Amino acid sequence: MHYLNLGGTGLQVSRLCLGCMTYGEPDRGPHPWTLPEAESRPFLKRALDAGITFFDTANVYSAGSSEEIVGKALLDYVPRHEIVLATKVNGPMRKDANGRGLSRKAIMAEIDASLKRLGTDFVDLYQIHRFDPHTPIEETLEALHDVVKAGKALYIGASSMHAWQFAKALYLADLHGWTRFVSMQNHYNLIYREEEREMMGLCIEEGIGVIPWSPLARGKLTRPWEDQPTTKRAETDEFGKTLYASDASDKAVVAATAEVAAARGLPQAQVALAWLLAQPGVTAPIIGASKPHHLDDAVAALAIDLSTEEVAKLEAAYTPHAVAGFE
Numbered sequence: 001m002h003y004l005n006l007g008g009t010g011l012q013v014s015r016l017c018l019g020c021m022t023y024g025e026p027d028r029g030p031h032p033w034t035l036p037e038a039e040s041r042p043f044l045k046r047a048l049d050a051g052i053t054f055f056d057t058a059n060v061y062s063a064g065s066s067e068e069i070v071g072k073a074l075l076d077y078v079p080r081h082e083i084v085l086a087t088k089v090n091g092p093m094r095k096d097a098n099g100r101g102l103s104r105k106a107i108m109a110e111i112d113a114s115l116k117r118l119g120t121d122f123v124d125l126y127q128i129h130r131f132d133p134h135t136p137i138e139e140t141l142e143a144l145h146d147v148v149k150a151g152k153a154l155y156i157g158a159s160s161m162h163a164w165q166f167a168k169a170l171y172l173a174d175l176h177g178w179t180r181f182v183s184m185q186n187h188y189n190l191i192y193r194e195e196e197r198e199m200m201g202l203c204i205e206e207g208i209g210v211i212p213w214s215p216l217a218r219g220k221l222t223r224p225w226e227d228q229p230t231t232k233r234a235e236t237d238e239f240g241k242t243l244y245a246s247d248a249s250d251k252a253v254v255a256a257t258a259e260v261a262a263a264r265g266l267p268q269a270q271v272a273l274a275w276l277l278a279q280p281g282v283t284a285p286i287i288g289a290s291k292p293h294h295l296d297d298a299v300a301a302l303a304i305d306l307s308t309e310e311v312a313k314l315e316a317a318y319t320p321h322a323v324a325g326f327e
Contacts, residue, residue, distance in 0.1 A: 007182045021061045059113065125155050125183060166181070
């Protein structure tokens with residue numbers, strides 16, 4: 001396993017981050033495909049054994065049960081100081097008017113609730129889980145600053161939004177002396193590269209660590225387009241259905257990935273992830289794992305160096321896409 005500083009901080013993170021949306025009690029949220037505790041724990045242990053120290057979850061995943069499962073398992077397996085634990089805030093947790101969003105009231109309630117579920121006094125990285133257009137960004141930033149000063153989070157991060165929104169947040173934090181975002185969790189993979197237009201350049205210039213979500217495009221980059229299986233997740237993941245269309249360019253990108261992988265004698269997943277790992281500014285893609293080989297492929301991708309010709313082949317078919325993943 002390789003380790004890098006997260007952006008301009010001194011925080012060392014593994015080159016892969018395990019995304020923990022997959023781990024949660026199926027009857028406690030909108031995702032019946034999640035793995036309950038007994039089935040989740042082996043994946044968390046396997047990730048630790050592979051050298052992964054960076055784990056990302058969110059309060060909204062399976063109505064908080066992801067945090068419960070992840071926190072309990074990790075702290076059973078290793079001392080708290082050996083892991084970098086990240087969670088997120090914004091999604092709906094209660095039915096009352098203040099049960100979601102990035103207001104001071106919501107943030108102060110949700111950080112305490114997340115810490116209780118995780119079984120820890122602090123998180124290493126506390127992230128806003130999308131931009132909240134209904135709350136002044138100044139209110140959000142000051143509340144997050146207070147969370148850090150209270151010792152409940154060491155660093156703060158952001159997720160998918162327009163580059164101008166992120167630039168404004170960084171400017172206002174600097175202007176007021178508030179804690180600055182150190183990471184951006186954005187939607188970025190071979191099929192969706194719109195982040196290269198503005199966000200990636202901004203992050204590189206500002207020293208922001210980039211931890212992309214959906215690095216394998218919900219599995220579409222891991223197999224021939226025609227072989228997309230019907231799974232419980234594919235059938236019920238309404239958000240995932242909004243991300244990728246069956247257009248010719250997407251199919252061509254997947255076909256190119258298959259060709260490069262076949263020539264190398266490698267799984268497609270390893271090639272697609274190797275491409276992302278080599279992109280300027282990318283710190284640690286957030287990988288999901290519901291089968292053992294998912295982790296094996298991710299770790300193997302760290303050792304793959306793609307040639308200039310292979311990269312050109314992988315990128316050639318891409319065409320502009322509508323913005324996806326900001327909601």
